[in-house]
Amino acid sequence: MQFSTQNSNNTSLKSLVPERRWLRLEHLNDLWAFVGNHEDFQIESIGHSEEGRDLKVILWGKGPKRIFAWTQMHGNEPTATLACADLLQDLVSDPELMALESKIEVALVLMLNPDGAERFQRRNALGIDLNRDAVARCSAEIKAYFNFLEAFKPQWAFNLHDQRNIFSAGASEHCATLSFLAPSADEERSIRLERKVSMQMIAAIHQKLEDSLSGHFGRYSDEFYPRALGDNLMKLGIPNVLFEAGHFPGDRFRRKARELNYRGLKEALHLVATDAWELVDPALYHLIPENKSHLRDLIFRDLQFGNCRLDLALMEQEVPNKESGELEIKFRIDDIGDLSHLHGIQEYKGGILAFEGDFNQDALANGRIQSEREFVFKHGYLQEH
Ligand SMILES: [Zn+2]
Incomplete structure (x- = not known):
């Protein structure tokens, strides 16, 4: 099996974020400095965590198609934060991505749950699971999240997580190194427009990535979770895609999942910019093997x-x-x-x-x-x- 361990196309770039599983807000200082010093990015505060840590959004691009992605709403799930740091560097150095600037606008919230990250725990400082707070919206973090979401009005959303090592790609012995989900908006798991297009987007991303780590991709069960964020975004009519970064044998720092996340997001930006996802049959989504906890x-x-x-x-x-x-x-x-x-x-x-x-x-x-x-x-x- 061939797989590159590099994290971006631009190998001359050093990562802005230290390679750590316990990734805390203090570890993002170099990244904020890089983004803050570059004229193509804008940083805005969207609010504060329960313990007063700053929640920031990074904005890039001037196009009409708006994409919103966030990481570490579970504090102990850092892989996508590292992947997004790689992507941010490429947004201002990779000509292919820079060419998308007039077509899309990207909003990135890195570390939506910095208090949880501080403790290396899933939940926030009050013990609330932010991914079960989409209806009550009692946490400071989810209030800030929805205030931004309602102002930004994304056409696409990417909800970026890590999953436990127990998940296999289908019933195979392969780790699910990257898993996807197009969440349901109701108990019936109906395939309404926003869910159908999310399935097309996932199928399109999967097609692009599958060959690089064949057999290590999974799909989560589409059971409806009434309080979960993705399910409620679907109810609001916002197509959204869940990425779950997973394990690979001998890869404690989840470098492979980091690269798959990075490449998956990069593909997503191209697919949104070009509408190429429209050409993909949504039925292909169901051919991605459903994860088992084996x-x-x-x-x-x-x-x-x-x-x-x-x-x-x-x-x-x-x-x-x-x-x-x-x-x-x-x-x-x-x-x-x-x-x-x-x-x-x-x-x-x-x-x-x-x-x-x-x-x-x-x-x-x-x-x-x-x-x-x-x-x-x-x-x-x-x-x-
Ligand atoms: Zn999570």
């Missing part, structure tokens, strides 16, 4: 545990260490027993399992697995040998 970070097969032979699945958790400002990887037991229905992103075969106390998710906190290699855990952290 993957686990680590699976040990056929382990001896007491008198039993069984499988063990572990998941990695990213735990923020406030003192160091860095994430630490802690392991927890996901399941134990016959796990033949699951796939491990990494798998080991045979060996002996030992842990202290009764089974629970922390049972492995102090334990040992002697398999193809030895794993020793202390307080849930893997001890390096």
Whole structure:
């Protein structure tokens, strides 16, 4: 499989944002400086987070077709913020993109939930899931979001997230490295105009990207979530596309998902500018395999545990260490027993399992697995040998 690890077409450019999973507002300073110093961008404040952090929108382009994208409405989902930083650099250096300036106007809100990002958590400072606040609009962040949305009146919206490692592309063993959704506006999952065109847009983007990481694209279930943002944008008649950046084996920093996000957005700008999405059959959307939650970070097969032979699945958790400002990887037991229905992103075969106390998710906190290699855990952290 061929896949470039570069993040933009312009390899001479250094990323404006540090490559971090725990990406906080302070890490965007170089990006604000770059955008603030370039005459082709405008930055406006759209309000403040619950804890008073500035929420800003970056505007580019003078065209009549308006595209609105936002990242990190879940604070611990940074991949699209990195991808958008790559895109911002290219908007003022890549001639192909610069040529779109008279056709489109792009509005980007990076890190809609900076308080959550500060804590490396999904929710905002009050514990509200911003992606379930589209109807009540009680959070400061979603109030600011809708004030801007109503003034900007986008014809297209891109809702950019990260997904958990458990998602496979269909029933395959492949990680869904990028997933899509054209949300539903009602329980019946009707395909009204705004949903149909969103499906066409996704199918068009998928066609452009599929060859670069074949079999690693997924589609979310179109179940209706009455309080979710995308579902409510559809109700307002705004076509919108969800991107969910996902895992790839050995790619902890999600570089592949970052590149797919970047390229997907770049394609989207072209497709909106040229209306080329209109030529794509919306039925192709349903041919993208629907995600299944069949993957686990680590699976040990056929382990001896007491008198039993069984499988063990572990998941990695990213735990923020406030003192160091860095994430630490802690392991927890996901399941134990016959796990033949699951796939491990990494798998080991045979060996002996030992842990202290009764089974629970922390049972492995102090334990040992002697398999193809030895794993020793202390307080849930893997001890390096
Ligand atoms: Zn999310």
